[in-house]
Amino acid sequence: MNNLISKLSLLQLCFFLVLSVVGIQSSWATRCLEGQKATSTFNISTATNTTHTTSVTPIQVTSSNQSAGSLLWQSPVYSTTLTCYDDYATNSTEKAYLYLDDATKSLATAFRSTNLIIGINFNGTEYPIDSLTENKINTGFTAINKQTNSSTAKSNCTLIGRTSGSCSDPQTITISYSLYIKSRGSGSNFTSSAQTYQVFQLDGEGGRNANGNFQEKVSNVNVTYIECITSLNTQNVDLGSYYSYQDTNTILRRTPFTINVTTTGKDCAKYPFLGKFTSTQRYDSTTLTATETGMKNVVGIKIYPQGETQEIPLDTNFDFGSSNGSTLSKNFEAGVLFFSKPAVAGTFSSTLNYEVYFK
Known part of the structure; x- marks a missing residue:
C-alpha cells in the first residue's frame, strides 16, 4: 500500500513540472519605449509603456463601396521614434518586429466574419489583420545590438537599472505607418463598438x-x-461663342447647367451628399483649360454654384444637397475667360468629372 502511494505522488509531481515548463516564455530581451535613448540612469522595470490610440471617424457603407478592397477609412501616417533596450540582459542582437493584434487575437476575431477588414500599411505594403495565428512584420530595423566590450555591456545594464549582467547596445528607430479599414466584399454587417483593440506591439x-x-x-x-x-449621367454644356478681341483674365460669360443624380433606396433621403469636381485638363486649383492645341492654357473655365461669386475649387469636397428620395439635383454656372488673346479660331472643349457620395 505504501509503494502505491509513492508512485502516485511521483506521477503527480511530474505532471506539475510539465505544466510549469509549458508556461515559461523562451526568451524576452527587448523593451521598446517611445523617445530617444535615455541620457541618465532609470529603472526600466518601472518605466511607463506608451500607447497611441486612434479613434476612427464614422464610416458609411453603401452599395457603391461594398465591393472587396474598397477603402472606407484611413488614418494619417504616423511616425514614431522609439528606443529598444535589453531589459533581460541577454547581450544578443535582435531585430524589431510589429506583432499584429494582441495575444488573444481580439481584433481578428471581432472583424473576420464581418464585411470589414482592418489592417496596417507599413513601408508601402498592406497587412490585413485577419489571422488567428501569430503574425508579425519585420521592420528591417535592429532593436538591440550585441556588445562585445564587457565594460560597455555592463554600462548598458547600469543605464536601465540592472545591477548585474551584460546588456546589448540600445537602438533608436523611427517607424512610419498608417491604419486602414476596407470592405471585405462579403460577410455580416459589423456591429459598431466603442471597444479599444490593439493593432500591434513593437x-x-x-x-x-x-x-x-x-x-x-x-x-x-x-x-x-x-x-x-x-x-450619375454625363451631359454636354454649350458654353457659347466668343471673340478673340474680348478682355483677358475676366469672366466673359457664365452659362448655367444642372447636374441630376438618380437615387434609389430607402435611405437616400436620410443623408446629405457631398460632391467633387476633377479634371485631367486642370490649369490651377480652381480652373480647367481647353483640350485642343492652340487653346490649351489660353482658354479657362471656372465652376460656380448658381448665383454665387466664389468659384468651386477642383479636387475639393463641397455640399451637394439632399435627395428627395429619387433625384438629387444641383445648379451650377460655368464661367469662361481668356488667359491671353486666342491666336486661332475654332471650337474648344474640356472635360469636367464629378463625384457624388454621402456626407
Missing part, C-alpha cells in the same frame, strides 16, 4: 515582452450601413 524576436512595449491601438469603430444607389 517587440524583438523573442516574442511579446511580458513587461510591455509600445502599442498602437484603435477605438470607436462606428459604421452606418446605407441602402442607396446613385446613378
Whole structure:
C-alpha cells in the first residue's frame, strides 16, 4: 500500500513540472519605449509603456463601396521614434518586429466574419489583420545590438537599472505607418463598438515582452450601413461663342447647367451628399483649360454654384444637397475667360468629372 502511494505522488509531481515548463516564455530581451535613448540612469522595470490610440471617424457603407478592397477609412501616417533596450540582459542582437493584434487575437476575431477588414500599411505594403495565428512584420530595423566590450555591456545594464549582467547596445528607430479599414466584399454587417483593440506591439524576436512595449491601438469603430444607389449621367454644356478681341483674365460669360443624380433606396433621403469636381485638363486649383492645341492654357473655365461669386475649387469636397428620395439635383454656372488673346479660331472643349457620395 505504501509503494502505491509513492508512485502516485511521483506521477503527480511530474505532471506539475510539465505544466510549469509549458508556461515559461523562451526568451524576452527587448523593451521598446517611445523617445530617444535615455541620457541618465532609470529603472526600466518601472518605466511607463506608451500607447497611441486612434479613434476612427464614422464610416458609411453603401452599395457603391461594398465591393472587396474598397477603402472606407484611413488614418494619417504616423511616425514614431522609439528606443529598444535589453531589459533581460541577454547581450544578443535582435531585430524589431510589429506583432499584429494582441495575444488573444481580439481584433481578428471581432472583424473576420464581418464585411470589414482592418489592417496596417507599413513601408508601402498592406497587412490585413485577419489571422488567428501569430503574425508579425519585420521592420528591417535592429532593436538591440550585441556588445562585445564587457565594460560597455555592463554600462548598458547600469543605464536601465540592472545591477548585474551584460546588456546589448540600445537602438533608436523611427517607424512610419498608417491604419486602414476596407470592405471585405462579403460577410455580416459589423456591429459598431466603442471597444479599444490593439493593432500591434513593437517587440524583438523573442516574442511579446511580458513587461510591455509600445502599442498602437484603435477605438470607436462606428459604421452606418446605407441602402442607396446613385446613378450619375454625363451631359454636354454649350458654353457659347466668343471673340478673340474680348478682355483677358475676366469672366466673359457664365452659362448655367444642372447636374441630376438618380437615387434609389430607402435611405437616400436620410443623408446629405457631398460632391467633387476633377479634371485631367486642370490649369490651377480652381480652373480647367481647353483640350485642343492652340487653346490649351489660353482658354479657362471656372465652376460656380448658381448665383454665387466664389468659384468651386477642383479636387475639393463641397455640399451637394439632399435627395428627395429619387433625384438629387444641383445648379451650377460655368464661367469662361481668356488667359491671353486666342491666336486661332475654332471650337474648344474640356472635360469636367464629378463625384457624388454621402456626407
